[in-house]
Amino acid sequence: MDRAICCGQDPDAWVEAIKTDWRTASLREVERAILAYAMKLTASPGAMIEDDVLALRRVGLDDTAIHDVAQVTALFNYYNRLADGLGIAIDEPTHPRG
Secondary structure: OOOOOOOOOOHHHHHHHHHHHOOOOOOOHHHHHHHHHHHHHHHOHHHOOHHHHHHHHHOOOOHHHHHHHHHHHHHHHHHHHHHHHHOOOOOOOOOOOO
16 A cells, blocks of 8 residues: 555554544544535435535545545445345455444
């Protein structure tokens, strides 16, 4: 992993910090904006407003990048809901929940 991406930290520690609480992890402004958007789209899709998209533009994302963020977020949510709805178990040691 590119050390610049993980803010000069050990990549494993950086990933763990994000998993623990992305709001306190060492992230760039654009990464924070993307995660805030993804979290809101996941938790309360009906509450999304134009300013949510504008926040991504303010950190430098163009329409294609914003579309990609929305698509990836929506697809992850879709697949997780599909797996949950069908009772598909995940490999806990590899993919722990929570």
